[in-house]
Amino acid sequence: MGKYQAPRGMRDLLPAEMAVFQRVEALADELAARYGYRSIETPLVEDAGVFERAIGGATDVVEKELFRVVTPGDEKPKWAMRPEATAGIVRAYVEHGMQTWPQPVRFSSFGPMFRYDRPQAGRYREFWQWNVEAIGDAGPAVDAEIIELGLRWLREAGAGDVQVHLNSIGDANCRPAYVAALGDYLADFTDRLPATERARASISPLRVLDSKEPALAAVIAAAPDITEYLCDACRAHFEGVQAHLAIVGIEGRPAPRLVRGLDYYTRTAFEYYVVGAEGTQQALGGGGRYDGLVELLGGRPTPGIGFAMGVDRVVTLVAASSPPELAVPVAFVVGADPAATDLRFRIATELRTAGIAASAELGVRKLARQLEAADRDGAHFAVVVGDELEAGQVQLRDLQAGTQKLVNAADLAKEIDRASRTHHHG
Numbered sequence: 001m002g003k004y005q006a007p008r009g010m011r012d013l014l015p016a017e018m019a020v021f022q023r024v025e026a027l028a029d030e031l032a033a034r035y036g037y038r039s040i041e042t043p044l045v046e047d048a049g050v051f052e053r054a055i056g057g058a059t060d061v062v063e064k065e066l067f068r069v070v071t072p073g074d075e076k077p078k079w080a081m082r083p084e085a086t087a088g089i090v091r092a093y094v095e096h097g098m099q100t101w102p103q104p105v106r107f108s109s110f111g112p113m114f115r116y117d118r119p120q121a122g123r124y125r126e127f128w129q130w131n132v133e134a135i136g137d138a139g140p141a142v143d144a145e146i147i148e149l150g151l152r153w154l155r156e157a158g159a160g161d162v163q164v165h166l167n168s169i170g171d172a173n174c175r176p177a178y179v180a181a182l183g184d185y186l187a188d189f190t191d192r193l194p195a196t197e198r199a200r201a202s203i204s205p206l207r208v209l210d211s212k213e214p215a216l217a218a219v220i221a222a223a224p225d226i227t228e229y230l231c232d233a234c235r236a237h238f239e240g241v242q243a244h245l246a247i248v249g250i251e252g253r254p255a256p257r258l259v260r261g262l263d264y265y266t267r268t269a270f271e272y273y274v275v276g277a278e279g280t281q282q283a284l285g286g287g288g289r290y291d292g293l294v295e296l297l298g299g300r301p302t303p304g305i306g307f308a309m310g311v312d313r314v315v316t317l318v319a320a321s322s323p324p325e326l327a328v329p330v331a332f333v334v335g336a337d338p339a340a341t342d343l344r345f346r347i348a349t350e351l352r353t354a355g356i357a358a359s360a361e362l363g364v365r366k367l368a369r370q371l372e373a374a375d376r377d378g379a380h381f382a383v384v385v386g387d388e389l390e391a392g393q394v395q396l397r398d399l400q401a402g403t404q405k406l407v408n409a410a411d412l413a414k415e416i417d418r419a420s421r422t423h424h425h426g
């Protein structure tokens with residue numbers, strides 16, 4: 001029989017990687033709470049229309065990368081796996097009437113996203129994001145709050161020397177003039193554009209700037225600069241964001257070619273990069289303002305801003321600089337009688353009840369083998385169950401110090417607790 005493998009572009013997160021993953025997730029949760037962003041979960045699957053409407057038809061994410069879901073009885077796939085979190089969160093905001101809550105509503109969400117992309121290094125079909133959104137505040141101070149939060153997470157997680165790239169992509173007022181100018185500029189290069197980019201250049205020239213096509217790098221670099229087209233309101237907003245960032249010591253790197261791939265973005269757009277790795281196209285995360293999205297999904301006009309952090313990429317960076325530490329039991333219960341699995345199981349359960357991380361040898365094997373297992377697991381103590389149990393006692397062996405003493409089984413948890421607090425072994 002053939003063996004199964006994980007789907008292409010998807011992968012198993014094994015315990016060593018999960019140890020790092022959980023560390024960065026715990027940090028995200030802790031920071032979200034510290035900054036007043038409350039947890040939200042939305043379904044992994046939504047009506048495909050949520051993404052088609054929110055993200056826009058002429059994008060890779062909707063044209064090529066949506067994992068559509070066919071359910072029994074449907075002829076055409078009606079649903080899709082979420083490729084990003086914002087659309088679903090805004091759908092929930094509208095559905096639950098959150099515009100009547102005190103504004104802005106601040107959300108944090110951590111979970112998997114799905115894009116049917118061509119798998120390559122750092123690009124998966126299932127990947128994880130940490131998403132933060134603030135809906136109902138037109139900024140610019142809240143833009144700075146979110147940008148600073150993302151930067152703090154990356155730095156505290158240990159992603160290295162990270163910088164934020166910053167741009168404003170204008171709004172419905174001023175962007176059309178820029179898009180027209182960009183369209184004119186791109187028209188001169190029509191024959192150099194690959195087929196998809198050529199189609200896009202006529203529908204939405206802005207998206208060409210977002211292209212990852214290496215052949216286009218020079219064309220994009222010489223394109224007109226959006227900053228010169230911003231209207232007064234957008235310019236004031238952009239300056240406001242920079243001023244608020246400066247107050248907390250953050251200088252965004254100007255990135256006039258930075259546009260977001262998704263249709264609903266307005267004004268502030270940003271991306272995080274490791275300094276020196278800008279050319280790799282491997283942003284650690286990014287985000288921006290989406291002042292038109294709530295209305296697009298059926299709500300009242302409401303501004304919003306958020307970021308999406310690429311957890312997989314951050315985990316890779318963090319794991320490379322600080323090796324994962326797997327959780328180890330404090331105590332490992334072994335016994336002189338190989339067959340007495342019931343006693344070892346009972347004592348481990350009692351220790352766990354007392355709050356001590358304990359494992360036990362549940363297989364039937366010789367004491368020497370059991371002690372090897374305790375060692376291999378990295379336990380600090382071995383609890384050796386032997387004849388002394390008849391007198392209510394067990395041996396407590398400090399595997400790191402190499403010492404051993406008889407203790408009352410009734411006091412075992414307390415003894416372990418005390419010993420692990422008084423000894424500090426390397």
Ligand code: AMP
Nearest residue numbers: 122123124127283284285286308309310
């Ligand atoms: P986006 O919503 O495309 O701007 O993605 C935000 C962040 O998620 C990116 O900066 C990446 O770090 C991460 N990301 C996006 N797509 C993928 C993918 N296919 N695989 C892994 N990480 C991704």
